[in-house]
Amino acid sequence: MTELAQQSCEACRADAPRVTKEQMPALSAAVPQWQVIDDHAVLKLQRQFSFNNFVQAMTFSNQVGDLAEQHGHHPAILTEWGKVTVTWWTHKIKGLHNNDFVMAAKTDELAG
Template identity: 50%
Template sequence: MANLTQEKCIACHKDAPRVTEADIAELKPEIPDWNIVEEEGESRLKRTYKFADFQTALAFTNKVGEAAEAEGHHPALLTEWGKVTVRWWTHAISGLHRNDFIMAAKTDRIAPEFTQK
């Protein structure tokens, strides 16, 4: 299996397939610190990153935003003093797609650029 950080997101439509349990079993080990949560009736990937201060959290948020723009796939980002909570899911299918796992892996790759607490 190719490393998720090397993959590109594909454009999704309302009929795009959600990940299956077998897909999750294959993909989740590449993003072990992420949780699959149910929010508003949808499965989402969620992780909170901790930082030393607000400035660093904001810089991380902006870098994740740049990556999201480059891939055309956008997360929910909650930036607070010393932490950023990131949620990935695919709006078009109201659930999880392979793209979400790709972007979670890319988010994990960005995090070491910033001093984490």
């Protein structure tokens, strides 16, 4: 279990600080399979997970949904045959918060 995966999400406010450029390398290194993407000037964390079929992909999507509900932090989840794309970002601050890296690490643990 990674250190990030052991953390909990904190309630996020509209004035919460975004992850800084200085913090980004260490946080990204903790979830190396995730990519930081720029979606219309909003930084997000994204990773695609592969599965053998649609049923496995849907099961994983539901597990990510349950995880999101437990922590009150919700990603975009795209479920397709044999793959699931999960995208974390903090809507209130229109960017990345430590919570997003915590949830990425927790999502990695679900995937095994």
